[in-house]
Amino acid sequence: MRKRYIAGLILLGFFLLYAFVRSLSNILLSGRATAICPRCGSTNINPSKKRQAPDVLFRVFGCIACRCSICSYRFYRPRPSSPAI
Numbered sequence: 001m002r003k004r005y006i007a008g009l010i011l012l013g014f015f016l017l018y019a020f021v022r023s024l025s026n027i028l029l030s031g032r033a034t035a036i037c038p039r040c041g042s043t044n045i046n047p048s049k050k051r052q053a054p055d056v057l058f059r060v061f062g063c064i065a066c067r068c069s070i071c072s073y074r075f076y077r078p079r080p081s082s083p084a085i
Ligand SMILES: [Zn+2]
Pocket: 037, 038, 039, 040, 041, 042, 068, 069, 070, 071, 072, 073
């Protein structure tokens, strides 16, 4: 019983680590002067209006949630210095 609990915790930890590393790679990919979608490469990017739980964490690190207008992929990118994205 206890072993299954620990195995579940380890699995959850790996999943969270994977999600975090994937988000970081997306941030690095989209951190250029013109924002591009990490999935399809489109420059048609809009700020995501829906709030999700990780948004607060990424906002602390200066990142905002964006959504691609072409493939509707949601990702994080560094907050631009100018208000227009
Ligand atoms: Zn896209």
